[in-house]
Amino acid sequence: MAILSKIRERSMFLILVIGLALFAFVLDPSTISDFFSASKVNEIGEVNGETISRQEFAEALDAYKTQTGNRVSEMQAAKTVWSNLVRQKVYKTQLEEAGITVGDADIMNTLYETEFIKNDPRFQTSGMLDKSKLKEFLATIKEENGADWRNWQNYMTSLKDNLEKTAYDNLVAAGLGASLKEGETQYLTENTKISGKYVYVPYTSIKDDEVKIGQSDIQKYISKHSQDFQVEASRDINFVKFDIKPTIEDENTLKAQIARLIDDSVTKGNVAVKGLKNTTNYADFLSENDSDITLDTNYKFKSQVPQVVAEQIFKGKEGDVFGPYKDAGHFKLSKITKITQLPDSVQASHILIPFIGASSADATVTQTEESAKKTADSLLAVVKESKGNKAKFTALVKEFSSDKGSVEKGGFYDWFTYNTMVPSFRDFVFEGEKGAVSVVKSAFGFHVIKIDGQKNFQPVVKLATFGRQIQPSESTEDAVFKNAETFALALTNSKNFEEVVKEQKLTSQTAVGLQSLDETVSGIGKEREIITWAFDKEVEKGMSKRFDIEGGYVVAILTGKTAKGLMPAEKATAKVRPILMNERKATLIQAKIKGTTLDEIAKSVSVTVKNATDVNLQSPTISGVGYEPKVVGAMLNAKENTVIKNVIGDKGVFAFEVTAKKLPTTLPNYDSYRKRLANQRKNKTFQMYEAIKKSSDIKDNMSSFYGI
Numbered sequence: 001m002a003i004l005s006k007i008r009e010r011s012m013f014l015i016l017v018i019g020l021a022l023f024a025f026v027l028d029p030s031t032i033s034d035f036f037s038a039s040k041v042n043e044i045g046e047v048n049g050e051t052i053s054r055q056e057f058a059e060a061l062d063a064y065k066t067q068t069g070n071r072v073s074e075m076q077a078a079k080t081v082w083s084n085l086v087r088q089k090v091y092k093t094q095l096e097e098a099g100i101t102v103g104d105a106d107i108m109n110t111l112y113e114t115e116f117i118k119n120d121p122r123f124q125t126s127g128m129l130d131k132s133k134l135k136e137f138l139a140t141i142k143e144e145n146g147a148d149w150r151n152w153q154n155y156m157t158s159l160k161d162n163l164e165k166t167a168y169d170n171l172v173a174a175g176l177g178a179s180l181k182e183g184e185t186q187y188l189t190e191n192t193k194i195s196g197k198y199v200y201v202p203y204t205s206i207k208d209d210e211v212k213i214g215q216s217d218i219q220k221y222i223s224k225h226s227q228d229f230q231v232e233a234s235r236d237i238n239f240v241k242f243d244i245k246p247t248i249e250d251e252n253t254l255k256a257q258i259a260r261l262i263d264d265s266v267t268k269g270n271v272a273v274k275g276l277k278n279t280t281n282y283a284d285f286l287s288e289n290d291s292d293i294t295l296d297t298n299y300k301f302k303s304q305v306p307q308v309v310a311e312q313i314f315k316g317k318e319g320d321v322f323g324p325y326k327d328a329g330h331f332k333l334s335k336i337t338k339i340t341q342l343p344d345s346v347q348a349s350h351i352l353i354p355f356i357g358a359s360s361a362d363a364t365v366t367q368t369e370e371s372a373k374k375t376a377d378s379l380l381a382v383v384k385e386s387k388g389n390k391a392k393f394t395a396l397v398k399e400f401s402s403d404k405g406s407v408e409k410g411g412f413y414d415w416f417t418y419n420t421m422v423p424s425f426r427d428f429v430f431e432g433e434k435g436a437v438s439v440v441k442s443a444f445g446f447h448v449i450k451i452d453g454q455k456n457f458q459p460v461v462k463l464a465t466f467g468r469q470i471q472p473s474e475s476t477e478d479a480v481f482k483n484a485e486t487f488a489l490a491l492t493n494s495k496n497f498e499e500v501v502k503e504q505k506l507t508s509q510t511a512v513g514l515q516s517l518d519e520t521v522s523g524i525g526k527e528r529e530i531i532t533w534a535f536d537k538e539v540e541k542g543m544s545k546r547f548d549i550e551g552g553y554v555v556a557i558l559t560g561k562t563a564k565g566l567m568p569a570e571k572a573t574a575k576v577r578p579i580l581m582n583e584r585k586a587t588l589i590q591a592k593i594k595g596t597t598l599d600e601i602a603k604s605v606s607v608t609v610k611n612a613t614d615v616n617l618q619s620p621t622i623s624g625v626g627y628e629p630k631v632v633g634a635m636l637n638a639k640e641n642t643v644i645k646n647v648i649g650d651k652g653v654f655a656f657e658v659t660a661k662k663l664p665t666t667l668p669n670y671d672s673y674r675k676r677l678a679n680q681r682k683n684k685t686f687q688m689y690e691a692i693k694k695s696s697d698i699k700d701n702m703s704s705f706y707g708i
Contacts, residue, residue: 045082046699047089057705060085063154075519075528082702084161087689090696091164098171102163110159169685176681183674191664193614194635199602199645200610200625201593202652203585211584218576219569229567235514235534236560238497240506241524242484243552246472251331258324258331258468261289276335277321282464292330293467299342299430299460301418309334314459330467338462344418347453348429349411351379351396352403354445360402361445375400376439376446383437383448393450402445412452425449484553488546497544497557512560516703524554534558535708589653590646601645601655614662625651636661 045052060081068077095101111117112131123134141149222229246254263275279285283295302314306327313322316336323333354361355372367375379396386392394410401407418430422442429451432438437450472480483504490500501508509523516535519528530547533539534556544557562568594604602609612622612635620632631649638644638658645655 044702044705045086046697047086048093048697050089050092052085052089054705057081057085057702063150066151067154073519073526075517078702078705079517082700086693086698087165088161090689090693090698091161091168093696094168094692095164098168100164100167100171102160102167106163107156107159110163111156165689169688172688173682173685176678178674178677178681180670180674182677183670183672186677187667187670187673188663189636190618191616192636193616193662193664194632194658195611195613195615195660195662196635196656196658197598197609198612198622198631198654198656199598199605199607200622200652200654201589201605201607203582203589205605205652206585206588208581210588211581213577213580213584215569215573217580218573221576221580222567222569222572226566229572230565231562231567231571232515233535233564234512234560234562235531235558236510236512236562237514237521237530237534237556238508238510238559239521239524239554239556240487240501240508241549241552241554242480242487244472244477244480245551246470247476250473250476251326251470253473254468254470255324255326255331258333258466261466262321262323262333276333276464276466277319282335282337285464286466289466290468291466292469293332293465295464297462298423299338299340299418299462301342301344301458301460305461305463306332306334313461313463326470327467330469332465332467334463334465336461337464340460341457342418342430342460343454344456344458345415346429346451346455347415348413348425349393349397349450349452350403350406350413350425351376351393351401351411351448352445353379353400353448354402358445359443365402372446373439373441376448379448380437380439383450388435396448415453415455430454480552484546484555488544488555491544491555491557497559510559513562516708517706524549527554530554530556532706532708535703586648586653593645593653593655596643598643598655598657601643612656625649628654631656 042054043051044054044057061077064077064081064084065072072080111134112129117123117134118129122137123129125133138152141152261275262277264278265273265275267273274285276285285291286293286295302310305313306325308327309322309325313320313334313336316322318336318339321333321335324331325334326332352360353367353372353376354365355367355369356365357369358365358372379400382396383393390410397407397411401411403411406413418426420426421429422444424440424442425447428436428438428440428449432451434451434454437448440447440449487500487504487506490504491497498508500506511521511523514521514531514534516531518531519526521527521530524530527547527549533545533547539558541558541561544555547554547556562571589605592605593601595601598609610624615622615632615635617629617632617636620627620629622628622631628649628651631647631654634644634647635656635658638656640658640661643655643657647654647656
């Protein structure tokens with residue numbers, strides 16, 4: 001009965017759904033299949049008619065994340081995976097048309113040549129790769145069909161993708177050679193030196209306000225050059241950021257609280273509490289008083305102490321307390337617990353004896369901790385008996401030490417500073433005396449250490465430092481929230497964004513060109529929620545919203561929506577206007593140029609004739625003008641002693657007359673230039689792929705995977 005009741009409740013909804021589907025069918029019968037088909041919903045893209053499904057993308061994404069150890073962000077991973085899937089399908093089409101197939105045998109042969117597989121003991125016999133062992137291993141994990149097999153499948157798929165790419169690139173590159181004649185032409189083009197005279201009229205000779213460029217001109221230009229102005233869908237926002245930061249009042253309150261911890265006090269329950277000045281149990285003191293800094297028992301040189309109190313501390317004595325002082329976002333108290341002299345650097349030699357479980361232990365280590373200690377003690381006795389015999393120590397290092405980095409140097413480490421070694425090793429060599437020998441245990445095993453040298457002794461201190469992070473108070477957080485809400489409320493009441501910013505004396509920022517798969521908003525940081533909101537189809541220009549971000553709030557307003565396709569004229573203005581400006585100025589300059597000789601031309605535009613000596617295309621720079629490859633190219637191809645005018649360059653309009661062309665020395669052959677040309681062409685695999693991709697039919701709706 002409960003089920004029937006639910007059906008009755010939903011009956012009108014079902015009738016409405018069916019009615020909408022039938023209405024859509026009347027308008028376009030093909031829509032009825034889309035309406036009830038899950039295939040369209042499950043597609044997020046298409047390449048040359050081949051679908052990329054949500055499942056395929058999700059599986060590839062999971063595999064990539066596993067492969068990278070989740071060290072990349074979600075959006076970075078998504079973009080990489082999408083790019084890989086598109087590339088695979090683009091190459092697949094090309095390979096099919098070329099009749100090339102990458103089979104299992106090709107993949108296995110590549111596996112056999114992979115270094116980590118050849119060096120894996122599991123797949124070796126007598127130190128050499130045993131193909132049968134690898135095949136047996138793959139067959140076993142395939143039978144189990146667990147995570148290991150899926151990882152290997154992913155790896156072999158990536159091998160196949162790379163093989164397909166390499167096969168296609170090699171196929172194309174085989175046809176991209178170069179002839180000796182092309183090599184000779186390249187040599188002559190690069191090294192022919194041209195001399196002559198020229199007249200140069202810069203674009204800057206005409207004021208910008210003499211040229212009128214309207215939005216219609218910009219629109220015509222981008223329509224004519226539409227291929228250069230294709231853009232992805234994007235959004236623009238303006239925003240105000242409300243940071244929750246501690247105020248001066250917050251800092252003063254915290255400073256006063258910490259100051260009360262210096263001397264002894266009595267609680268309301270009449271319990272005596274020791275302050276930092278009189279306590280001796282520093283770890284308990286830090287813990288009981290909620291220090292945000294743990295106890296550091298290392299010695300500190302003057303450069304390692306907070307510089308705001310370094311001078312005072314190194315003039316102080318044991319038991320002195322300093323602070324509260326502000327350092328690294330904390331208010332701190334520091335007490336000197338010990339003062340001594342230490343060298344700033346030492347030399348030492350050691351023999352490392354690892355044991356099972358030590359950080360340096362590999363599969364060859366069989367000694368227990370107890371037996372390793374006995375070995376180290378035995379070696380210590382031998383070293384002491386040898387009384388500093390360097391050759392003896394070196395021989396023991398080579399026979400017993402597992403520290404590969406120092407074995408060839410007789411276990412010797414040249415001058416190193418205080419924080420270079422692990423604590424137990426460091427404490428012995430810095431606090432002991434030169435020539436002392438001992439056994440010291442560390443995470444790496446037992447060290448037989450000999451102190452070879454110490455220098456630059458200077459004062460050091462041990463400090464017990466209490467610290468609290470400077471954070472905003474609850475009242476400060478409330479005040480910031482209130483300010484953000486007040487601003488957001490003003491916008492919802494249809495007030496102008498910039499007017500409210502001005503009224504409330506705030507600072508606004510812009511983020512232009514946000515794309516659907518971006519994760520970072522300039523000026524804010526990683527805030528995917530803001531981007532998702534900006535792309536919501538229900539959000540229109542002028543709508544605003546308050547967002548909670550790390551350390552504060554953001555109130556954003558959507559100011560622009562750009563659809564995928566041709567860039568709007570207003571967004572192309574910054575790029576197109578300078579181009580059109582120079583084109584119009586070039587036309588005006590050309591109209592002023594009169595005469596048939598360079599002197600006449602120069603006089604007509606009120607400039608002088610200048611000389612150009614030994615210019616060439618390898619470095620197409622004209623003295624007094626700058627980089628002008630188009631003009632130098634025109635000079636290279638011009639007839640000598642002929643005036644050429646109205647040549648449009650990057651910086652202005654030119655007229656020139658070439659007086660001499662100095663050809664380079666003839667070479668015995670031009671094979672080196674031919675090879676260079678051929679290699680340049682063959683190395684353009686990225687450009688080849690981009691060209692193929694451009695000609696492919698790619699439908700990208702990957703952002704729908706993330707709800708956009």
